[in-house]
Amino acid sequence: MLLQLAKMKKDIETRKDIELLVNEFYERVKNDDLIAFIFTAVRKVDWNKHLPVMYDFWENILFQSGTYYGNPMALHKQLHQQVPLKQEYFQRWVYLFDQTVDDLFYGENASLVKKRASSIAEVMQMKILHKNDFLSGKPGLTN
Numbered sequence: 001m002l003l004q005l006a007k008m009k010k011d012i013e014t015r016k017d018i019e020l021l022v023n024e025f026y027e028r029v030k031n032d033d034l035i036a037f038i039f040t041a042v043r044k045v046d047w048n049k050h051l052p053v054m055y056d057f058w059e060n061i062l063f064q065s066g067t068y069y070g071n072p073m074a075l076h077k078q079l080h081q082q083v084p085l086k087q088e089y090f091q092r093w094v095y096l097f098d099q100t101v102d103d104l105f106y107g108e109n110a111s112l113v114k115k116r117a118s119s120i121a122e123v124m125q126m127k128i129l130h131k132n133d134f135l136s137g138k139p140g141l142t143n
């Protein structure tokens, strides 16, 4: 039954598909009990501007469209100064993203976009939460 349902879903194939995914994802983010406040209160995101940037971002990742020129790492580092981005926030972000993808799509690109989101979230956390300080020889682990 589950497999049958999965087969009825299509893969992410066009920019229109990406728009659907991004719109639905941020609807869920806006209504989330843990992370919504970062978007609605801390940052007061202008959705008319943010959503098209996110279409470009994901279109670039999936279809190498060359449409995104931003610097998400810098933006999230700055955001972390405004509100400490905890590991559980990242976990919730990734959870909502994966759920949205799975509810709407099924296929190679659907799997790929989830993998990319998770690995970017991992790198962001390493850079922002300095989980890799020990690699650069900074004290902390042993003393």
Ligand code: HEM
Pocket (backbone or CB within 6 Å): 035, 038, 039, 043, 045, 046, 050, 053, 054, 057, 069, 070, 071, 072, 075, 076, 079, 085, 089, 090, 093, 116, 117, 118, 120, 121, 124
């Ligand atoms: C704790 C998790 C996260 C939070 C709370 C968060 C929050 C935000 C906020 C508030 C903005 C700014 C919107 C604005 O001011 O216009 C933003 C932008 C953005 N986020 Fe995140 N984010 C998170 C994780 C991620 C992850 C994992 C990715 C990528 C997979 C990502 C990709 C982006 C991109 C591409 C932008 C737009 C940057 C630009 O304007 O060029 N975010 N995020």
